[in-house]
Amino acid sequence: MFGRGGRGTRRTKRDAEYPPQHGSPVSTGGGSPMPVGPPVPADCAVRLEAVAKAYGRGSSAVHALRGIDLVIPRATFTAVMGPSGSGKSTFLHCAAGLDRPDAGRVLLGADDLTAMKENQLTRLRRTRLGFVFQAFNLLPSLTVEKNVLLPLRLAGQRPERGRAAEVLAMVGLDRHTRRRPAQLSGGQQQRVAIARALVTRPDVLFADEPTGALDTTTAAEVLALLRRAVDDTGATVVMVTHDPVAASYADRVVFLAEGNLAGELYRPTPEAIAARMVDLSQGNTRQRQAA
Numbered sequence: 001m002f003g004r005g006g007r008g009t010r011r012t013k014r015d016a017e018y019p020p021q022h023g024s025p026v027s028t029g030g031g032s033p034m035p036v037g038p039p040v041p042a043d044c045a046v047r048l049e050a051v052a053k054a055y056g057r058g059s060s061a062v063h064a065l066r067g068i069d070l071v072i073p074r075a076t077f078t079a080v081m082g083p084s085g086s087g088k089s090t091f092l093h094c095a096a097g098l099d100r101p102d103a104g105r106v107l108l109g110a111d112d113l114t115a116m117k118e119n120q121l122t123r124l125r126r127t128r129l130g131f132v133f134q135a136f137n138l139l140p141s142l143t144v145e146k147n148v149l150l151p152l153r154l155a156g157q158r159p160e161r162g163r164a165a166e167v168l169a170m171v172g173l174d175r176h177t178r179r180r181p182a183q184l185s186g187g188q189q190q191r192v193a194i195a196r197a198l199v200t201r202p203d204v205l206f207a208d209e210p211t212g213a214l215d216t217t218t219a220a221e222v223l224a225l226l227r228r229a230v231d232d233t234g235a236t237v238v239m240v241t242h243d244p245v246a247a248s249y250a251d252r253v254v255f256l257a258e259g260n261l262a263g264e265l266y267r268p269t270p271e272a273i274a275a276r277m278v279d280l281s282q283g284n285t286r287q288r289q290a291a
């Protein structure tokens, strides 16, 4: 199993390197109207360029994302936060190729997701991305091992049992390979989901409220696992959360408000994140009152 590093011991050698001090900015500057940006840095896992997405049309359109420019470096843990309705889910769906932006580009490494056909996108999601959701989404009729091997089967790769054993050992569940999901606790099910997301060695693991259904102690174990996946295996994790404590496990917290980037914090405390969230929520309330 990954060690139980906890939040007190989670900093690594990357502390000296991230955020970058010179060149290769992490935010790309905001507001560039052109989808053609500077060359993609070699260590860039995901890059969003002027990404915009609206639901509906005309005066009733809801502008969920209003031109997001963001670089997510490899082997980093990014949390995405913001008030309800600020665009977090839309951001995650666009960044992970689950939804198409109306404008702008999303690059996974050097590959432009927004230029891909649907079948290419499906293949890319199966082979190069991992997903963890609040509701675990395990198949109840399959054993733990078969759930973990499923992405390899779907990607047309050999379902190597050795690889399943490896990722299940990472998450501390190597003795539970033959159980069914219903025979596991919620925290254990989420650990299986993390093993499943890591089995293909994805370029990026996207997590949508991964601790939303867990108690505080179990949530801390799951977050420590995500942290260790970054620190020990060089995974790149992007996580949407409402929880400042969960977000404090990340290297960087990116804030959204009304579909715009609204700042970022590096290696913040839960208190600093909560304070920023209060500011953003009050801003939202003031804007609603002024409207």
Ligand SMILES: Nc1ncnc2c1ncn2[C@@H]1O[C@H](COP(=O)(O)OP(=O)(O)OP(=O)(O)O)[C@@H](O)[C@H]1O
Pocket (backbone or CB within 6 Å): 055, 056, 062, 063, 064, 082, 083, 084, 085, 086, 087, 088, 089, 090, 091
């Ligand atoms: N399918 C849809 N049709 C119409 N409007 C939508 C749709 N999906 C999202 N929206 C709207 O887009 C905006 C951004 O939604 P999104 O779900 O991305 O926000 P969020 O920050 O994830 O919210 P929450 O924290 O409440 O889950 C909201 O105003 C929402 O009502």
